[in-house]
Amino acid sequence: MQKSPTPQPAAALENRQLDLPLFAEPGSTSSSPSPSAPGSLGSAPARPPVAPLAPDGSKLRSLAIGSRTLHYALKRSARRSIGFAIDSTGLTITAPRWVTLADIETAITEKQRWIFTKLIEWQTRVEQRALPKIDWQDGAEVPYLGQPVRVTLGAPQGMLAFSAEHGALQLPLPLQADPQQIKDRVQGWLQGEAKRLFGERLAIYAQKLGVNYRAYALSSAATRWGSCSSDGKIRLNWRLIHFPLSIIDYVVAHELSHLREMNHSPRFWQTVESIFPEFREARQTLKSHPPELLPTL
Structure with a gap:
């Protein structure tokens, strides 16, 4: 939603939470x-x-x-x-x-x-x-870390297999599998990759910033890419897995920086820049890439 500037609402004193919106540039709703x-x-x-x-x-x-x-x-x-x-x-x-x-x-x-x-x-x-975004059948393509991954059915030995080199995801499903089955298996794989990869990136950037987060979880939020509460709980939208690693790193750095500054003040952005200098380019990418244009999974 695009809005003229409005004051940020006051957060609860005991457990504040700051979100990174899907639609607008952080700190602005102009x-x-x-x-x-x-x-x-x-x-x-x-x-x-x-x-x-x-x-x-x-x-x-x-x-x-x-x-x-x-x-x-x-x-x-x-x-x-x-x-x-x-x-x-x-x-x-x-x-x-x-x-x-x-x-x-x-x-x-x-x-x-x-x-x-x-x-x-x-x-x-x-x-x-x-409009239908993905035709869930053998040969369907989904974006993963900024690159298309081709889905094929009938994986040998009945095991899911992913090849980053060939951009291919083999599913242990028959060629006549129901589209919903294919969708569920692909989404499950994407969410599993998101859980693993986001955890790795959080550990790296938390060490860079010298902070500790209490816990982290995936979200399916329709209005934000990530959030951080004052008690150290971080949530990251699993659909970030569609984007290149640099975008994921920006959101990770953004949320971890809230453990230092629970606001979007100049000091907050200086904190983000200290561990992710390219944040402006990544922020613009998210701002100009609305979630409606992501695949409907």
Whole structure:
């Protein structure tokens, strides 16, 4: 979800937890377009967005802009400025209670190109996610550490076998195996690899930083790549196994750094950089690679 800047919520004092979101750059939820943002200049998209449902606690409104009608949910709050948030449900406007509807609609009109562009981007993502990502049969391919791995059935001796050199995963299943069986075996293998590899990387970077974590586990979270609580418990999204090792290392370094700084302050990012100097490139990769484009497993 792309949002205008908002204050970070206060964490519980006894057991704080900081998350690395799936959608936004850590420490920022800004949705204001940069000079190079797709919607800042150029012609507006020809295809109108689908009207969203109003989220709880909001009022659904519409605004005619030229030949198009823009639907949006309006929320009132104590914030000082008008905020724009776009996700798969559409546009949500959060405005101060004292701002008039006319002022809100003027602000929408001024940002219309960016708004329509982002709405179309989200609609496209939803459509892509709805398409079958993997045909679960002999010869299917899945991404593993940034490279495609080809799945073959009928492994000899009835044992699962993986060849990193050939990018091949052999499953001890018959050629006529049910797609769900194939999917379950591949996902089980990927999660097993994630558990093993993430543990290895945590040990390496914990030693570099001189910290100890209490425990770690895999997660299937839909909204974050990782999290770290103040009592030393770390959770890492198993789907990171799809990415190159450098991306995994960034998330590991990010979460371990929270054991030093439970915030996203400049000191926190200096801590991350001290053990993973290339964090900016990895952070941008995660920011620009939304989870909808990962294989639907």
